[in-house]
Amino acid sequence: MTRFISATAVATLVGGFDRAPAYAGLAEALRALIADGRIGHGARLPSERELTESLGVSRTTVTRAYAALRDRGYAEARRGAGTFTRVPGGPGRAPDRVLTPRTDATDLIDLNCAAAPAPPGVGAAYEAAMAELPGYLVDHGYYPVGLPELQRTIAASYDARGLPTDPDQIMVTPGALAATAVVASALTGPGDRIVAEVPGYPNAAGALGVRPTRLVGASLDVEGWDLAGIAATIRQTAPRLVHTIPDFQNPTGNLMPDAQREEYAAVLASARTVALVDEAHQALALDGQQMPLPMAAYVEAAGGEAITVGSTSKMLWGGLRVGWVRTPRARMDALTQARLTLDLGVPVFEQLVAAHLLRAPQEILEAHRERLREQRDALVASVARELPDWRFRTPTGGLALWCELPRAEASSLALEAEGRGVVFAPGPVFSAEGGYERFVRIPWTRPVDELEQAVTRIAEAWRVDQAPNTRRTPERVMVA
Secondary structure: OOEEOOHHHHHHHHOOOOOOOHHHHHHHHHHHHHHHOOOOOOEEOOOHHHHHHHHOOOHHHHHHHHHHHHHOOOEEEEOOOEEEEOOOOOOOOOOOOOOOOOOOOOOOEEOOOOOOOOOOOHHHHHHHHHHHHHHHOOOOOOOOOOOHHHHHHHHHHHHHOOOOOOHHHEEEEOOHHHHHHHHHHHHOOOOOEEEEEEOOOHHHHHHHOOOOOEEEEEEEEOOEEOHHHHHHHHHHHOOOEEEEOOOOOOOOOOOOOHHHHHHHHHHHHHHOOEEEEEOOOOOOEOOOOOOOOOHHHHHHHOOOOEEEEEEOOOOOOOOOOOEEEEOOHHHHHHHHHHHHOOOOOOOHHHHHHHHHHHHOHHHHHHHHHHHHHHHHHHHHHHHHHHOOOOEOOOOOEOOEEEEEOOOOOHHHHHHHHHOOOEEOEEHHHHOOOOOOOOEEEEEOOOOHHHHHHHHHHHHHHHHHOOOOOOOOOOOOOOOO
């Protein structure tokens, strides 16, 4: 279906565009909006007359601006129909054959990957970074711990959240997963134990096992963390590291409150165990709530050690592979040595993009959160309507819904749904030890119409899938 955008909406979006000359400023403003997705691909732009009236400019200005858009590949004229937006090269892409199990399905809805499209503003950050890049080409380009500018920006973000941080405590990495691998490589050796949450992010378990360590599960449920049980596990196993995701935990969506963070921190400090805190989803609070203090603040106040990893990938866009480690200064040398065995640094261009986005994140993040909030609410309503016997708690942030089924048939349901063109992750994927056959994870990272169609198909599969579960868990490459 063709989308329309009114002249009034365009006038609001382009705002105070550069009028020297006006046609070039208008064309550039429109191009940036199309590139960022704020005006979608294939949308019909207002007629020249309508836009002329709304903007208070001459007809020639709009005519030349549209012509400039067409020349740069961001619009096309259709005889008798008007001017339509386009993205150079087209919006289509070949699916990644590792991440998408059924590339032959033209109407496949991929809910296996809990990662959202880029929000408005990301494209503009890439353009700003490109303008800055020449200044770095005169140097060797290696920054093993990160561009100083980006280190300062990340440190300032921790300061703003109540965790005083100096730039020399920051190491920039190619994503939070790489950061996790660096920490595990630096701090653990053969036979060491690492406690990790179950259910948990499966790729994190792989990154924690870069050395021949022993992973020990700390169970969670839909109500949150069993701190008494976790404390007992820590006492019994004396782990070198405890990996936790206190902010919209993946896959449960749980958010650890301040009181629990303080209690957990005391346990970790008493055991002299380093906390490895994954904050990849921390910025995705969707209900306007005030977030708890960073877990590391509580651990340090209790006299313990905490290393925090973060990322732009879940916060903004998966294609921006920039993460970081915030570490006590005494650990930085060991982390740097471990990091140099894995890679020599994040590309300069990517770091410049991340610095632009992190310096002024609120406007971009709010647009991102607004879209995710709308999609979450639509998914919750669809599941409640189509699958009333499923149980779940609506997370206040993050990217996914963790649903409990009335029967332990998650794996067979996933296979049945895949035959109907929907891919999602059943519960056993999130536990190396198996189990969780009564759970599935459904992200809300796709457009509302896709989510509603996906739930309809899953409901059809659920009604068909009545036999006891005898099929194996579908193999999935997990991203988020």
